[in-house]
Amino acid sequence: MNKYSYMNHWMMQSPQGLTSPDVRRSYMDLYLKQIAALGFSGLDIFSFTIDKFARMFGSFIKFEEYLKDLGFEKVSGIFNAYIGDNKALLPHVRECHDAIFQDFEEACIKAEGTGVETFIAMPAASYCYCEPVTDEKIRNLAELWNRVGEMTLTKYGIHLSMHHEFWCGLREIEAIRKFYRWTDPRYVYFFCDTAQHRIAGVDPAQLYDELHERTWGFHLKDTRDTDFEYYRLPPDTELMVPDVPRWFFEAGEGIVDFPAVYRKMKEHNYDGWISVEHDKAEIGGGNFSECTGVSAWYIRNVLQKI
């Protein structure tokens, strides 16, 4: 049976304007009760917030206990990405692999004792920081993630899954296919972000169909645009593309064919986490509570009936 988690991008109004809720305990309470109320079982977080939550709640384990008190089951996933601004942490550069490996092992140690079962990681840096994307670089990426995935799974029981942003080095279908051919299916899994692939011109239902045996999660979000021109734009394509101030919307509010994705899930008996995400929903006055409510409505009333 599928379980739903929420990927933490929440922004809320405060007396100081928009803020992330992780700056204050009472804001966390206000935020997380809303997510729990809608029936989410898991929370996915960014790796850089582990220490923050540990400070706020006494330890990372106590943070998870707090989530359980609210009605969650666990922290389900941890997201990590090496964007490319730090040249010591470039996944396609072999000399950086030890540092990235160590970074993941530290995150595993911090998560010990909790229910975290998935790493969601961007496989390559931003396109502009690793182009041209050659076979040699893809092989370097495969080598890194094979090594990291073997460690996280065999030592810590956490699956490593790859999440392909439309602006990352592995965005095109042939590059993605090569990457999964050259990685070990025992250790490197696929995480299907419906909107990111759709923006890059890759059909998420078809890609999931190809990689269903290696799929370890979904980000359920929509988009209204594609991009074949600006994905190289530094420093942050998501924010810099002319005429597209906001890329991501609630499932069912854009051009992703979610019924097709769910039909494929059903065909392959998918039985894992599905994470609702709408990063940067605040752009243009969007409201995270409303977006999440509308997403939950769409899941219950449309997708779960497929």
Place this chain on the structure above:
Amino acid sequence: MAIKWAYSLNAWDNEENSVRKDRNERTFKVIAAAGFKGIEMQIGSGRWKPLGRPLIISQIYGGTKEFDTYLKDLGIEQIVAWDYDPGMMSGEENVFGRDPSEPAQHEGIVAALEQFAAFLGEVGSKYLVIRPMCSYWQTAPVTEEKIAAAAACWNKVGKMTSRYGVKVLLRFDWFCAANDRRAIDKLMAETDPELVGLCLNTGELAIVEIDPIELYEAYADRVGLLQFKDVRVTDSLQEYKKPFAEEIIKNGGERGIDRWFWEMGRTECPGLVDFPTMMKAVRAHGYDGWIVVESDQSADPPASVLFNSWYVQNVLDPDWKLKKL
């Protein structure tokens, strides 16, 4: 029978969030996703209140039944009630408000409300929620005669609405001329229990230092509807008596209160209403009707809906718990 939970639309109160059909649909989806199966609507006028009159609803949705079906398709099973303030301006009726304590205006009030009673009857709703008297500052002195006249008005309205299977419920609010026990008790005593009941709003009572639990205990057999919201301070300066007192809601009055009414169960600053005890009283009397949650004055209505839902599911009514996604 289980208690049923609904949400009031009164939190969506500006042109950005309460007028367009697509915006209202997002509101309905959030309410439904949070588990609330009913909505309460407010009677209004013109372009500012598209869900405030049967005619406009028909223009947007194609008819009363069509609107009801549309809501059901979204997961909203019942329009629980319509709220009416006789003092409101109505372009459609060419009035700047009517006063139920003026016997000469009763006929106009009864006539004005018939279309709403018919609408409610058509969608299977049982209640028309009424503000029983105009604002205190407009009505004072609040004499026995004025109260009796208002009671007579609602008996007449109740007689009319009963033809549609709809009962009138009196809702006593902060600024209403009937905002103390003397006036409330007299209105309840002089209205026909068969035609007129009570809609008890926790926050509106607590703010004028009336204990909602005590009032509920006194009139449990006449309560048709409950409205839950919290409040953090009372109007201890009795600013409701000042001219144009309603402006205090936004300007905060002499103490500069930024917001009077709040969600239930806010941990950083607990409110004044004891909801768990209120629920015990409600259950003790076997109440099995609707409880409407309100969050008027919320800066973020969708957030209030979800937060209140968590409180209901986890504190007030664990039987109401939503299934996991």
